[in-house]
Structure formats: structure tokens, C-alpha cells
Amino acid sequence: MNLENTQVQMRKGILEYCILHIISRGEVYASDMLEELTTAKIMVVEGTLYPLLTRLRKSGLVEYKWVESNSGPPRKYYTLTDKGNGFLGSLDSTWKDLVKSTKLITSKKVKS
Amino acid sequence: MNLENTQVQMRKGILEYCILHIISRGEVYASDMLEELTTAKIMVVEGTLYPLLTRLRKSGLVEYKWVESNSGPPRKYYTLTDKGNGFLGSLDSTWKDLVKSTKLITSKKVKS
DNA sequence: AAAGGTACTATGTATGGCCAAGTACTAAGT
């Protein structure tokens, strides 16, 4: 039980939420997402992102289409399905509740 | 990949953070923690809490002393160690960063 | 002594993030 490990655990599920949000804003492919996540200081590696995208697709939350690139191999451009949109809405609520609950716990003063 | 599952994943790591916070405010035993977590709408069951407390103890973040109860078996009252206090401080930063990063992602407007 | 409640323990399952190695395609250098 070290710090690094706990930080990893804290990210669980949140990544999925962030990815769905990014995709909801327009067609993107994996490298776009990695860039945006990195900018937001959420470190992610390929081995995490690609399996996650596969899970999302298998669950019918996202879909993709191949698009040719003029500087490398073709890319999978992802978009949200209707189901994915509904799911994202639920996650919004879940996340807000979680932040609120945590704030309640962590901002409580020492009992007198 | 259903909603309930994702909600469980989102909680990972956060529970540990909340528990440490609760213990940091004064001596408590398991049922006290369960009550406070439930009040904050963070649902936890015994099967999750007790193993977590054991992990925290084995890592030297918390310690406990037995205290007799006048209405049942004796209880383990937990307190934070110095190490636990330092750890909690780091988690505070980690959590704040995570919330900030998530906000950055989820509040971004659709690209024009 | 029996019944019920409280406090804690132990075992097994599932999931997701991560590492590491690998495939496939394109573009540029020689």
C-alpha cells in the first residue's frame, strides 16, 4: 500500500468518465485523447486507453469509423452512441455525488 | 460494463482516503466509520471496511487499541500514526488534483 | 443454557489500470 498505488486506484472509473466526455465533444482518435488527458495532467498510457476503448465499443457506448491519414496508418475516429450519451449523463451525476460526499467527509472539523 | 460497476470503480481508492480522514479526527471504531460514511451517502459494507482497515494497519498508517464496551464485545479503536498523517496529506493533494483535472475535461465546451 | 446482537475475520470473485511485447502500416533515408 504505497502512494502510487492508491493514486492508480483513485483513477479507476474516472478515466472512463473523462474519455466519454472527450468523445462527446466531437470525433477524435486515440492520440487526440491522450493529448487532451496529458494536458489535463491525467497520465494515461496506450495499454490503458486502447483496452478501455474496446470495452466501451463492446458495450455499445461508442462506435468508430476508419479514416485515412496522410501521415501514417489509418485511424479509428470515435463517436458516442445514443446509449453512450445516456450513460455519460448518469456518470455526471455519479461523479458529482462522489465529489460532494468526499467533500463532506474531508472538510469536517475535528469533534470538540 | 454497466453503470453500477462503474460507480464501484469510481469509489476505488477514495474509500481509503475517506477512512483515513475520519480516523484523523479522533479515535473511532468500525461502526463509527460505517455510520459516518453512510451519512455522507458513501455506501460501504463490513466486508469492504474491515479488510481495508487491516491493510492500513499492516502498512503502518493506522494503529488500534482494544477498548472494552459495556454493550457487547470489545472494540478496536483506531488512530493515525505519523506515517498515516503524512500519507493522508499526500492523498489530499492527489484528490484535489484529480478533481481539478476532471473538471478541466468535463467542463470544456464543444470545439467550434 | 439458549437466543440474539455486536464486532471482527477469512475466502473467493470480478474489474480495471498498467506493463510489455508485438503487429501493421506509412514515410523518409541510403
Next chain:
DNA sequence: ACTTAGTACTTGGCCATACATAGTACCTTT
């Protein structure tokens, strides 16, 4: 034409946590 480097995506295995479930131990009440 062949090699090298870079980009995009895939796959298999490992680990830690949350949870369900069952079980142990102790105390009080009747």
C-alpha cells in the same frame, strides 16, 4: 529496393481493490 523510424492499434498477463458470503468470538438478555 531495402532499411529505419514513427504512428496506430492489439494482446496477454499481473496486481490491487471492492464486494458477497460465510464464519468466529464475545457479550447481554431471558
